[in-house]
Amino acid sequence: LAKTTQPISMDSYEGQEVNITCSHNNIATNDYITWYQQFPSQGPRFIIQGYKTKVTNEVASLFIPADRKSSTLSLPRVSLSDTAVYYCLVGSRDTGRRALTFGSGTRLQVQP
Amino acid sequence: DTAVSQTPKYLVTQMGNDKSIKCEQNLGHDTMYWYKQDSKKFLKIMFSYNNKELIINETVPNRFSPKSPDKAHLNLHINSLELGDSAVYFCASSQDGRNGYTFGSGTRLTVV
Numbered sequence: 703l704a705k706t707t708q709p710i711s712m713d714s715y716e717g718q719e720v721n722i723t724c725s726h727n728n729i730a731t732n733d734y735i736t737w738y739q740q741f742p743s744q745g746p747r748f749i750i751q752g753y754k755t756k757v758t759n760e761v762a763s764l765f766i767p768a769d770r771k772s773s774t775l776s777l778p779r780v781s782l783s784d785t786a787v788y789y790c791l792v793g794s795r796d797t798g799r800r801a802l803t804f805g806s807g808t809r810l811q812v813q814p
Numbered sequence: 815d816t817a818v819s820q821t822p823k824y825l826v827t828q829m830g831n832d833k834s835i836k837c838e839q840n841l842g843h844d845t846m847y848w849y850k851q852d853s854k855k856f857l858k859i860m861f862s863y864n865n866k867e868l869i870i871n872e873t874v875p876n877r878f879s880p881k882s883p884d885k886a887h888l889n890l891h892i893n894s895l896e897l898g899d900s901a902v903y904f905c906a907s908s909q910d911g912r913n914g915y916t917f918g919s920g921t922r923l924t925v926v
Contacts, residue, residue: 736914745818745904745917746857787855795912801847801869802915804857 706790711809720777722808724790727771732794735766735773740787740807749788750775777810785812817841820905820918827895828926835890835921837905846888847915848880849904857904863888864910895925 707725714720726735734753738746750757752764752773763776777784787807818839827833839846845864851857861880862869868880877893892899902922906915 734912738914743920745906745920746915748914748916751914789857795910801849801859801862801871803859804849806856 706792706805708788708790708805708808710806711811713811713813714780715813716781717779720780720784720810720812722775722777722788722790722810723772724775725772726790726792729770729792730794732796733792734794735764735770736791736793736802737762737764737775738789738791738804740789746789746804780810780812782812782814784810786810816918817916818905818907818918820903820921822921823919824922824924826924826926829895829897831895832891832893833895833923834892835903835905835923837888837890837918839886839905839907839916841907841909841916843907843909843916844885845908845910846882847906847908848888848890849906849917851902851904851920853901860890860903861888892923895923897925899923900925 736751737749739749740746750762750764752766754766757764765774787809789804789807791802793802821836847862848860849857860871860874863882879891882888902920904920905918908915
């Protein structure tokens with residue numbers, strides 16, 4: 703399984719754009735990249751998934767360079783409610799069946 | 815309707831007891847999982863269950879046994895509970911390991 707490395711924590715202010723980068727140097731050809739958000743006392747929630755280039759949905763954007771050895775989750779204009787832990791995971795359909803491994807995540811604290 | 819539901823939400827019990835946690839998903843997914851989140855907030859996979867194939871994480875004590883009566887249910891039975899079993903247990907599901915996991919809201923187990 704590809705190992706991921708993320709910053710342990712980040713601080714931001716309301717209204718700012720937040721970019722969280724994840725390194726996955728040994729990502730395999732069949733692996734896709736998925737980001738989750740977890741609030742205290744809740745289960746992780748799927749945010750976005752991508753394989754290459756850029757993916758955008760109503761919540762976030764995911765930027766993946768050509769070598770796919772890293773990815774960046776971009777949260778536009780964060781609010782206090784975006785304070786949470788963000789996890790980056792990589793895995794294929796096969797490893798997804800066997801269950802993906804969560805790292806320690808990035809704890810984002812948004813200040814007023 | 816809740817996509818992945820777990821019961822109970824809270825469970826307090828004495829050491830040595832046997833308890834079960836139930837999980838149901840109404841998403842039509844074919845793969846279900848149990849994760850354990852300890853006090854340090856690390857999410858660790860315990861089991862995954864796909865098309866009658868049970869994949870066991872070898873670090874899980876055999877006091878833990880998953881039971882899947884059908885594709886929509888994956889229950890977790892724990893025998894001879896120990897203090898170290900105290901944690902939040904999350905159930906999740908996915909369609910063939912792809913397109914993200916959907917998590918339940920968790921069961922907080924406290925062993926006293």
